[in-house]
Amino acid sequence: MKSSVASMATAITLGASTVLGAATNLKARSSDLTSITVKGNAFFKGDDRFYMRGVDYQPGGSSDLADPIADADGCKRDIKKFQDLGLNTIRVYSVDNSADHDECMTALAEAGIYLVLDVNTPKYSINRADPETSYNDVYLQYIFSTMEKFAQYNNTLAFFSGNEVINDGPSSKAAPYVKAVTRDMRTFLRARGLREVPVGYSAADVDTNRLEMAEYMNCGTDDERSDFFAFNDYSWCDPSSFTTSGWDQKVKNFTGYGLPLFLSEYGCNTNTRKFEEVTALYSTKMTPVYSGGLVYEYTESGSKYGLVEISDDKVTTLDDYTALKSAFDKTENPTGNGGYNSTGGASGCPKMQKPNWDVDSDVLPAMPTPAKKYLTQGAGTAVGFSGKGSQNAGTASSGNATQGSGDVAAATSGGSAASSTSSEGAAAGLKPFQFSFAPATVGLVTVMSTVFGASFILLL
Helix, strand or coil: CCCCCCCCCCECCCCCCCCECCHHHCCCECCCCCCEEEECCEEEECCEEECEEEEECCCCHHHCCCCCCCCHHHHHHHHHHHHHHCCCEEEECCCCCCCCCHHHHHHHHHCCCEEEEECCECCECCCCCCHHHHCEHHHHHHHHHHHHHHCCECCEEEEEEEECCCCCCHHHHHHHHHHHHHHHHHHHHHHCCCCCCCEEEEEECCCCCHHHHHHHHCECCCCCCCCEEEEEECCCCCCCCCCCCCHHHHHHHHCCCCCCEEEEEECCCCCCCCCCHHHHHCCCCCCCCEEEEEECCCECCCCCCCCEEEECCEEEECHHHHHHHHHHHCCCCCCCCCCCCCCCCCECCCCCECCCECCCCCCCECCCHHHHHHHHHCCECCCHHHCCCCCCCCCECCCEECCCCCCHHHHCCCCCCEECCCCCCHHHHCCCCCECCCCCCCCCCCCCCCCCCCCCECCC
């Protein structure tokens, strides 16, 4: 998320919870909306290719930590604008996992709109400055609680395990913890018998290690790999073009990537926004690699990125709203499957290249031992926004994970999932289809971030 003129509030990476019992008693919320699945490097709605046409939705911004999905009246008010824009997806950066979300999620489903959800809050997240301490059982309980609640909704499209935790070379040291959280989230869904909502990471568009991060989140054994990869991209600033923006080089460098890829934020506002990039994003020049994206952002909160202003429950559309609606209205999705890579497959793990990529092994930290009970007993009580936080609480990981430790049988066994010494690494377990990528050749805009990793970055 972009920073406001006034401030850049601290940010972090992961969290949320819910009050639910045993997985066998959990039932998906009834909805006629078909859940989105992953095939190869694309999303599908049934047999049809699915492209995200969405916006980032967090009314209130940094000055008001609020849950727009718990605000049923506000949600229904804004759905009318979502439909007018022709959206099928919204991204929400933070939810109160102790609140009720049925009414809004049902209304969204009835409107054909899916949710991409960051499972973190400022108090429950990975701290990029101290990832080892902040990756603990209290933190995992919180994010598992959020997942337990939202996996029940058919229109929950995806979970973000983090947002812009890695924003330069030195912070890449936190990458193993981000990947471990992603692994743990996927394991929790399977262990609890919940719908396997795709789990992935929203990266900063750092040109020095963007590809390395993408490769890293897709390398290793199947239990360690993400379901998708996304990044925040503000490099197309109108007036621009497919080549001037450098988007052609990104397509080139990501060709052959085995996971769905999409823009978790886009919409540079350096100049007047005409959203000319929409035409390129949904063209066959990009759809073999990209599955659409999410425009930053719906509500104006002082950063000049808003599509609408909300005051006293009244919504006023801005010029950017009109420009985006025009761009969507005149841009159709490609027919057929858009040229996607039906095979998919793992990448090779990137090699250490200081100072840009400071990860010397593909070994991940083991799940903190006290957190393993949530795989068999459920996440327990959701504490929501009133929780005390997890940054310096709980028990951290006690060692390195062994290969395959994210598989349900291994994760829920009585044996230890940790090893005190590094092994040969996940590269030994790579699957047949593996890809690597050349370094990017075009300098790109680095997305702004803060001192801490963030899935809900309070920078509006």
